[in-house]
């Protein structure tokens with residue numbers, strides 16, 4: 287099924303995943319806000335990444351560095367001189383385009399003639415303190431990576447590490463992109479999840495391969511369809527100014543293949559540049575060689591918002607179903623992996639009823655107190671049970687727990703599975719274990 291992205295955007299707005307930024311003022315181009323369910327989804331994506339890349343490994347530690355850094359950082363890193371895209375402007379409609387992203391040499395909008403390209407630096411500028419001057423001009427970071435490089439020596443000493451080891455960071459980045467679009471695909475403010483993995487020179491090719499595989503596995507473990515993913519090595523003329531080799535992971539979006547992650551071999555480019563500009567040694571002592579060595583860097587870099595978009599697009603399904611009254615109807619569901627589903631489980635009394643409510647509330651309390659569910663459990667008793675199932679399907683809730691009149695006698699509830707719609711009767715005392723098994727992060731994690 288080819289998904290119309292506007293349909294997904296409409297679901298996201300209706301159900302509270304993603305809203306246009308500043309909507310009551312007419313919106314701001316390509317800026318988006320995450321609503322109650324979007325905030326949960328995004329948080330689950332970041333938590334899952336942090337768990338897999340930092341907490342479950344011995345060789346990666348975390349960092350949370352500042353967005354605004356010393357101006358010298360961007361000078362030394364090459365971003366002031368080289369973090370630019372070629373901009374062309376239409377002589378007729380005045381629209382601006384990235385020259386390397388358009389096919390023809392005329393305006394894609396109106397066919398007008400285009401100006402000569404000029405290089406446009408993507409970093410946002412602002413000023414530190416009350417006076418606007420050249421001296422206090424600073425940039426909003428366009429990648430989180432530089433915060434890691436300038437802290438290399440601090441982390442090395444404080445955490446008593448030696449390469450191979452990595453430093454991970456999740457945080458906002460800002461790029462004054464010439465063109466944006468594809469819903470949340472390309473925006474000017476976005477979030478990144480990055481690792482700078484420091485390795486002894488000579489081991490870089492092997493670690494590069496490992497991190498491409500590991501990154502791909504992160505997506506497939508969270509349920510993304512493998513056939514819609516591919517690894518694409520960069521051509522030499524596409525490489526960033528710091529990169530020796532880069533491979534992107536691309537996902538097949540409704541409009542075509544798009545980059546969702548990149549793994550670059552940055553070699554010793556950044557540490558050497560900062561060592562030279564700051565005068566600080568950014569190396570480690572290699573016991574085998576008996577000398578100080580500047581490590582090479584392998585950088586798996588993920589966009590949080592692109593990961594969220596990938597999971598949403600990949601999970602969207604429309605199925606033929608039958609309504610409670612026996613009529614054919616369309617069932618829309620998000621087949622999100624339980625680890626990232628914004629609502630993990632919903633407790634639904636068969637109807638809003640004085641006899642059912644206390645028991646349904648008791649069941650909710652038992653689930654919450656048991657800590658069997660790591661995330662949001664919703665209670666919903668509005669509208670018919672059929673409509674509530676449809677709503678939970680549409681927001682991707684993996685399981686619903688239904689409390690009916692039999693529950694009052696047999697102390698058992700019905701668990702309904704989102705994907706198969708099968709129902710299973712379970713005694714309340716076994717519910718926490720049952721939920722724990724059904725919502726396990728990975729099949730192999732099930733008890």
Ligand code: GAP
Pocket residue numbers: 428429430431461463470471472473474475476478480545546547548585587588589590591592
């Ligand atoms: N430190 C490496 C780096 O910045 P990049 O390929 O420019 O590499 C890494 O960015 C990831 O960040 C991309 O794969 C993408 O997922 C995300 N990203 C980059 N620009 C973005 C934008 N304008 N909007 C949303 N996500 C973006």
